[in-house]
Amino acid sequence: MSATFTLIDPSTAQPIREIGRADVAETDAAIARAVVAQRSWAALPPVGRADALRAFARVVEEHVEELAQLEVRNSGHPIGSARWEASHVAQVLNYYAGAPERLSGQQIPVAGGLDVTIHEPYGVVGVIVPWNFPMTIASWGFAPALAAGNAVVLKPAELTPLTALRLGELALEAGLPRGLFEVVTGSGSVVGQRFVSHPDVRKVVFTGSTSVGVDVAAGCARELKPVTLELGGKSANIVFADADLEKAAAAAPAAVFDNAGQDCCARSRILVQRSVYDRFLELLEPAVGAWRVGDPADETTEMGPLISASHRSTVEGFLDGANVAFRGSAPEGDGFWFPPTVVLAERGDRIARDEVFGPVVAVLPFEDEADAIRLANDTIYGLAGSIWTENLGRAVRVSRGVKSGVLSVNSHSSVRYWTPFGGMKASGLGRELGPDAAEHFTETKNVFFAT
Ligand code: TAP
Numbered sequence: 001m002s003a004t005f006t007l008i009d010p011s012t013a014q015p016i017r018e019i020g021r022a023d024v025a026e027t028d029a030a031i032a033r034a035v036v037a038q039r040s041w042a043a044l045p046p047v048g049r050a051d052a053l054r055a056f057a058r059v060v061e062e063h064v065e066e067l068a069q070l071e072v073r074n075s076g077h078p079i080g081s082a083r084w085e086a087s088h089v090a091q092v093l094n095y096y097a098g099a100p101e102r103l104s105g106q107q108i109p110v111a112g113g114l115d116v117t118i119h120e121p122y123g124v125v126g127v128i129v130p131w132n133f134p135m136t137i138a139s140w141g142f143a144p145a146l147a148a149g150n151a152v153v154l155k156p157a158e159l160t161p162l163t164a165l166r167l168g169e170l171a172l173e174a175g176l177p178r179g180l181f182e183v184v185t186g187s188g189s190v191v192g193q194r195f196v197s198h199p200d201v202r203k204v205v206f207t208g209s210t211s212v213g214v215d216v217a218a219g220c221a222r223e224l225k226p227v228t229l230e231l232g233g234k235s236a237n238i239v240f241a242d243a244d245l246e247k248a249a250a251a252a253p254a255a256v257f258d259n260a261g262q263d264c265c266a267r268s269r270i271l272v273q274r275s276v277y278d279r280f281l282e283l284l285e286p287a288v289g290a291w292r293v294g295d296p297a298d299e300t301t302e303m304g305p306l307i308s309a310s311h312r313s314t315v316e317g318f319l320d321g322a323n324v325a326f327r328g329s330a331p332e333g334d335g336f337w338f339p340p341t342v343v344l345a346e347r348g349d350r351i352a353r354d355e356v357f358g359p360v361v362a363v364l365p366f367e368d369e370a371d372a373i374r375l376a377n378d379t380i381y382g383l384a385g386s387i388w389t390e391n392l393g394r395a396v397r398v399s400r401g402v403k404s405g406v407l408s409v410n411s412h413s414s415v416r417y418w419t420p421f422g423g424m425k426a427s428g429l430g431r432e433l434g435p436d437a438a439e440h441f442t443e444t445k446n447v448f449f450a451t
Helices: 024-043 046-062 064-075 079-097 134-147 162-173 188-197 210-223 245-261 274-289 309-317 369-376 392-401
Strands: 004-009 014-020 113-121 124-128 151-155 181-183 201-207 227-230 236-239 269-273 323-327 341-344 360-366 384-388 406-409 442-450
Touching (some): 004 064, 024 181, 046 079, 064 134, 124 134, 236 245, 360 369
Parallel strands (some): 151 181, 201 227, 236 384, 269 360
């Protein structure tokens, strides 16, 4: 590749290395290699694909530390989180290694013959990934797609390609055929758009902002190709007066400041029942103050820098005119640092409805259960959310009322590779992960045999 892009370490603001920027011809060449590799991959017996994916998982497991160190440098993720992310990729591969042998169709009763359905792979799947969780989000697309018999072309975000490139090499080390898993670095407007427009890419998985997601979906509609969209979020952390307040306040910082708030599932609104609002803020302040922000290579660090200088300016812009209640600490000096920040917001404020994608949380009071649901739904998004209450009936009613794809009660967990993940409203279309994901990378063919 002749054109290049300079990668920057977000914790030092220093250059790391140059990365190639593919043009349309280079993207087309990768897609052509994938088309060829897919034919023999799909022709393998299911156990052959299962074994190959298990081998890939094993090689990733052997390189967890290396992948984690790359993510620390390229994305500024704390080393503990980065190790979890690399291990997660191996687990996702292992989980979907079980799929080829379970992709059964149906036998449907008909008169005059036998009717069966067959799950056939699309062919080549394009996976477009953002910079916030480069490895994990890529694996949610490529592992089930490969398991179902597809080839994959993966476009990492231009800011964070290092782990994706290494995963491409590890796939070859594990024995996956050349061309089956192509990693194409370059800009979204060139490489990503080519995945959308190229006739041989038969399905697209896009994770990123809602505005780009809408364009990607429109482009896929023009080509009549299916698309899965994982988009933005403005998730609510709803704390009722009957909750274990100490536990809810202790857990709240991690729910929004993990990955410096650059998390689509960040609980970036804390909605607190008015009768316990003051008490909750008293408990939250020391928990935010204790949140450890600093060198991502330090084993004790809980939060690293933001991804870039321009993203830091965007996050800062959200604080114009905001009522900042208290803030945590952040290092001085180079690097794109930003302290964890708690804002007291009013309904309708921009900070209470728009995605910040940084370590800023808006706290709002609510009156009762119906008000909590109304407020939680007062955003275009519907990705994740948490409900803190000791009342089981309330937990059920509120989790039914909140329009989000992924909710948790008395916890902030959002991602388990064996349960479905995805958003409602402007947060997305379709679901990833869970037991059905491999099937989403197939088309159903119906065959009738006359007797
Ligand atoms: P985007 O700017 O939307 O970029 C996401 C990916 O799309 C990048 O690889 C980007 O490439 C590529 N892209 C940009 N323009 C494109 C186009 N016209 N056609 C095809 N691809 C294009 O998002 P981001 O800033 O990287 O990520 C932040 C957003 O992603 C947030 O809104 C966040 O909530 C969302 N997100 C959602 C989830 C889930 S699972 N719902 C997970 C993580 C992030 P380049 O940047 O390299 O040009």
